Structures are given as C-alpha cells and as structure tokens.
Amino acid sequence: METENSAFEFLTRDAAVKFxxxxxxxxxxxxxxxxxxxxxxxxxxxxxxxxxxxxxYEALFAVHLRKENNxxxxxxxxxxxxxxxxxxxxxxxxxxxxxxxIFGILLLNVYKERSFEKKEMKWEQLEQLxxxxxxxxxxQKLLYGEVKRNYTxxxxxxxxxxxxxxxxxxxxxxxxxxxxxxNFHFEIMPSIDRxxxxxxxxxxxxxxxxxxxxxxxx
Amino acid sequence: MKPLCFRTxxxxxTYQKFMKDALLSSVSVHFESLxxxxxxxxxxxxxxxxxxxxxxxxxxxxQKDFEEAVQEVGDALDRGKQIQVENIxxxxxxxxxxxIKRGNEYKYQLTVFATDLVRILMQxxxxxxxxxxxxxxxxxxxxxxxxxxxxxxxxxxxxxNHYLPSKRVILSHTENLQRMVDDRTIALRQLMRFNEENTxxxxxxxxxxxxxxxxxxxxxxxxxxxxxxxTDAIKGAEINFLDKKESWDQYIRIRTEIELFFENVDNxxxxxxxxxxxxxxxxxxxxxxxxxxxxxxLKLEKLMLHMLKYTTRxxxxxxxxxxxxxxxxxxxxxxxxxxxxxxxxxxxEPADVPDFTIDEAYLKLxxxxxxxxxxxxESISKWIENINSDLxxxxxxxxxxxxxNIYQKExxxxxxxxxxxGLIQLYSKSSTVEFEIDKNAPYHPQEDLxxxxxxxxxxxx
Numbered sequence: 001m002e003t004e005n006s007a008f009e010f011l012t013r014d015a016a017v018k019f020x021x022x023x024x025x026x027x028x029x030x031x032x033x034x035x036x037x038x039x040x041x042x043x044x045x046x047x048x049x050x051x052x053x054x055x056x057y058e059a060l061f062a063v064h065l066r067k068e069n070n071x072x073x074x075x076x077x078x079x080x081x082x083x084x085x086x087x088x089x090x091x092x093x094x095x096x097x098x099x100x101x102i103f104g105i106l107l108l109n110v111y112k113e114r115s116f117e118k119k120e121m122k123w124e125q126l127e128q129l130x131x132x133x134x135x136x137x138x139x140q141k142l143l144y145g146e147v148k149r150n151y152t153x154x155x156x157x158x159x160x161x162x163x164x165x166x167x168x169x170x171x172x173x174x175x176x177x178x179x180x181x182x183n184f185h186f187e188i189m190p191s192i193d194r195x196x197x198x199x200x201x202x203x204x205x206x207x208x209x210x211x212x213x214x215x216x217x218x
Numbered sequence: 219m220k221p222l223c224f225r226t227x228x229x230x231x232t233y234q235k236f237m238k239d240a241l242l243s244s245v246s247v248h249f250e251s252l253x254x255x256x257x258x259x260x261x262x263x264x265x266x267x268x269x270x271x272x273x274x275x276x277x278x279x280x281q282k283d284f285e286e287a288v289q290e291v292g293d294a295l296d297r298g299k300q301i302q303v304e305n306i307x308x309x310x311x312x313x314x315x316x317x318i319k320r321g322n323e324y325k326y327q328l329t330v331f332a333t334d335l336v337r338i339l340m341q342x343x344x345x346x347x348x349x350x351x352x353x354x355x356x357x358x359x360x361x362x363x364x365x366x367x368x369x370x371x372x373x374x375x376x377x378x379n380h381y382l383p384s385k386r387v388i389l390s391h392t393e394n395l396q397r398m399v400d401d402r403t404i405a406l407r408q409l410m411r412f413n414e415e416n417t418x419x420x421x422x423x424x425x426x427x428x429x430x431x432x433x434x435x436x437x438x439x440x441x442x443x444x445x446x447x448x449t450d451a452i453k454g455a456e457i458n459f460l461d462k463k464e465s466w467d468q469y470i471r472i473r474t475e476i477e478l479f480f481e482n483v484d485n486x487x488x489x490x491x492x493x494x495x496x497x498x499x500x501x502x503x504x505x506x507x508x509x510x511x512x513x514x515x516l517k518l519e520k521l522m523l524h525m526l527k528y529t530t531r532x533x534x535x536x537x538x539x540x541x542x543x544x545x546x547x548x549x550x551x552x553x554x555x556x557x558x559x560x561x562x563x564x565x566x567e568p569a570d571v572p573d574f575t576i577d578e579a580y581l582k583l584x585x586x587x588x589x590x591x592x593x594x595x596e597s598i599s600k601w602i603e604n605i606n607s608d609l610x611x612x613x614x615x616x617x618x619x620x621x622x623n624i625y626q627k628e629x630x631x632x633x634x635x636x637x638x639x640g641l642i643q644l645y646s647k648s649s650t651v652e653f654e655i656d657k658n659a660p661y662h663p664q665e666d667l668x669x670x671x672x673x674x675x676x677x678x679x
Binding site for chain 1: 518
C-alpha cells in the first residue's frame, strides 16, 4: 500500500517540529506518556494530534497508538497487534519477566487501594508488604528463594537491589516516577494500569485459571 | 358607607406617611442601641442567655456574673486586649437588659427583646430540628382534630393558636432542611471528586450522608401526606360553616390562607425532594463504582497470589510463570551511546615512562632453557626414529631394553618416558603394529617409579 504524503501533513506543523521527535523516541522506547512532569508537554502534543499520530504508527510501524485512562487520568502508549510486533523486531521489544508482572500488579493494587490518597511509596512500605502481609511466605519464596525466620543484611540488600532494578525499568516505562531514588521514594503513576490492560484476560478469568491449576494438581 | 371627603383623605394620607416616617425615624435614632454594633455585644448576650438556660446563673444575675461572662467572651475572641466592662454594659443597657433591685443589690435581667434576638440567632446557627424530620414539626404543631372544625370559633382558635405559630416553625424548618440538603449535596459533590485524603473518612461520610438524606426523603413523603390530610379535612368541613355569611367568609379566608401556605411549602418540599433524589442517584453511582472497584481489586489480588504461588525459579535463577499465564511484550529500545572522554590536548601532562633496561642474566637463562628444550626434543625424535626403523624392518621392539638404554645415555627419565608416549601416539591407532604390556615384575628405574614391560611388534611377525 502506498502511503500518501498528505496523510502525514501533521508532521509539517510547528508543534511537530517542537515535539514529534521526542514523542516518537519515548513512545518507541516503551514509555507511557501522561499528564505529568516533563511528559506533560508531550502528552498535550499527543492529545491534540492523536488521530494523525495513530495513523502514522499504524501505517509505518504496524503498531497501535493507544489512549487509555485510569479513573480520569489518561495515558498514551504504543501497543502491538495481537499477532506480532509490527516493525518492532529483534531488540526493539521486551518480554515482561514474571518479577516485572508480579511487581506491577502489586503496585497497581496499591494504587487502587489508595483511591483517595497519595500514591507515594517508600522501601519500608514495600518491605512491610513482603514481610507482614498474608502472603508474606509466597513473597519471601519468590524474592529470597526460601522462607526463613530471618534474612541476613546481605540478602536483604540483594532483594532491595533487585526491586530497585525493577522500579528503574518501570520508571523508563513511565509506570512510576522516582521522587528520591537515593532514598527509594517513588510515586506510582496512573499508567501502572497498563499492566491490567496487558493481563485483562487473565484478570477476568482468574477463577477459571485457579480451578484449572487445581484440577491439574489433583 | 359615607365617602371620605378630600380633606379627611389628605389628613389620613399625611398621618400614615407621618407614622411610617416616624417609625423609620425612630429606628434610625435608636439604631446603634437597638442592633448590637460589635461582636462582643452579640457574643455577650449569647453567653448570658446560655448561662441562664443552663442554670449556671439566675434570671436576675449579678454584676459579678456579668463580668465573668464578659471575661469568657474576651477569652473566646482571643484578641489580646480586655473588653471594657463599663462600655459594653452602657451599650446594652438601653434595650437588652433591665436593672432591678433585689434587697440591697442591683441585678441585671435580659429583656424579652434580648432573649428573642438570641433565640433567633441560635435557631439560625444551630437549628433544633437539624436531625428532626419535617413530619415531626408538622405533627407537633399543626395537629387538626375533628372538633377544631366543628364551629367557626373553634376553627378560628386553631388558626390563631396552632396554625399561625406553627407556620413560622414550619417555614423555618423547611429553610433549614433546604440548607442542610444543600450542604450535603455540596459534601457529596466533593466526595465524588475523589480528593478525600482518607478512605475511611470517605466511607463514614458516605454512610452518614446516605442515612440523613434517606431519613429526610422519607420524612418529606410523610409530610406531603399529612399536609394533604389537613387540606382534605378543612375542605370536607365546609358544610359546618354554611349557616352564617360571616362564618363562611372567615372559613374561606382561613382556608385560602392555609392553601396558599401549603402551596408555598409544597414548592419548597419539591425543590428539596429534587435535590435529595439527585443526591441519592449520585450516591448510588458512587456506591456502584466502589462495589465494582472492590470486585476488580479482589480479582487483581487473586491473580497476584496465583502468580506468586506458581511462579518458579530455575537453576539459573530465572523466574518462570505457570503455564496458563503467557508472557507479554512491550516496545522497548534502549540505545547506549559510549561516551568519549573529554580530553584537553592543550594541557596534557606526559606520563612518566621509565627507561628500558635489558636484564642480560635473565636473557641468558631463558636462552639456555630453550636450548635444553630443543636438545631434549631432538633426542626424543632421534630415539623414536631409531625404534621406528627397527619396527619398519620387521623387528619386534622390547621397549624395556630401549628404556634402560635411553635412560643410561640421556641420564634423565623424561626422555625415555616421552619416547614411550611418542610411540604410543604414533602407533596406537595403527593396525600394522601391536602393543604387548606385561604388568608382572615392573621395572623400577627409581624408587618412586615403576614401569610395566612394553613390547611393540609388527602385526605380521
């Protein structure tokens, strides 16, 4: 299919000269753009040119520019078609590792729990979840590899370091924003909701999944 | 009726105008004494009224009681300067208290005007019926018995002694109810904005507003029925007033007045009801949203628990999801650009390079070592060649003899051993030569070394 130049007239506008390049870079790097901090200007640009940009990515990269919202906070991101990755081949996409997904769902849960409160978190609060929640043994098994009464400072540091790596990845995606990374203080962003979009089927059918696994284990 | 003459008319008009002006003039003259001009005065009246109501002081209170009340007001206002007792006493003396002599002592007593003023103020600020449904006010104040409608005298009595006082209370109640519903609607609107700091507070407010609005809504419905019953009863009793024209006129006047009043109340109640219904609908939306969110959150938690439970770590420490959960992909590209160090070539400090010196002794040592290695290699090759020529000539080789011979001449075990390895490497895969190893009575060239006897012979010999 031949793409007509006129279809991308929006690229000749002044706003495109100012914001398109940065928007394009960050979207392709997997970032979720929302009305916050430095992304606010990019958000306004995507918001104003959403349809043109969506056509652009559809035609040239075979991916979808999505607009979603968490409560009333909107965010934009690039999404793959169901049957592939469009032009995002080789090292241009990343598989979310289980630890990313589990952490993502944990943070989404915290976000939903704090509907009317601040979404800020510190390491101490995360640690408290791992050590004092009802599912602490499962968390400890996942994070430390074994359940013990106590862990050495080195083991704890290692887990903290791993959590930090995950959050750095989330920061690049725009799912969290570091407030003070030195002190492990961050804010969960509305786009953490993307994890729910990615796993929408699994969330809707969680009871069936659980039943299936239990039948298999019988 | 005799018509008024012009002079009388002018006189009446002037008199009425004069009366009106006199009233305005009088209010104007007394204005500063009639209406308390500052907070202190009003608060003092409220404080005194409340103390009397609470039986903390008598109706006729002393100078000391007055001064203590002034002190309380001063503390409440916290303005940092004392209220002048004498000044405030003077300001209030004309309309708000009277001085009476009890024995040898002069005492104060609040005037009816003062107590009424304070009561109106309190009713406005803290209405008694904030938590009382409108129906309660109607039932208590506007009860109409059959006997009240049996004659015009009794009906008139009911009108003057029950209806008129209750009218004021009912209007006041509807005003307050309207204000309360407005307050609750605003509170609810703020609740819907999701900007509450605390979820617990939200839920508590949510329940309280719902309960209040529910009660008021129910009260309004009952009030409408009660009011309708009164109207019906009055209409149904018209037969009792047909005997005299005066009775009938009086009845119709009262009835019209009541109907107009109820119409006014109807309008107010409908407006209140609309707001209540709007709030109830908003509350329902909020409730549904909360319920849906709760359900969704539960599912999220379940999925997280499922993942936590069934995700495993393999021997390389890599996490693996349970089979039912598939990994998802997101666009991701991180370009890493190596940063070239910034060098200022105009300001380079050359590194201190030491002079190169040749270690002659070390060089000689290495040279000798290499010669020795070469000589040894030559010896090994020579011996292998000799043994090989025997084998090629079809002779069997008793390596035991050769070993002793080589060892004797070379004076080192390394060479015969390396020769042996060389031969094994050369012929191990050859079909033309066979190895025969005799493990009995090994040869001991040195105490810590034992060698089996090895014979190598051509296959066809």
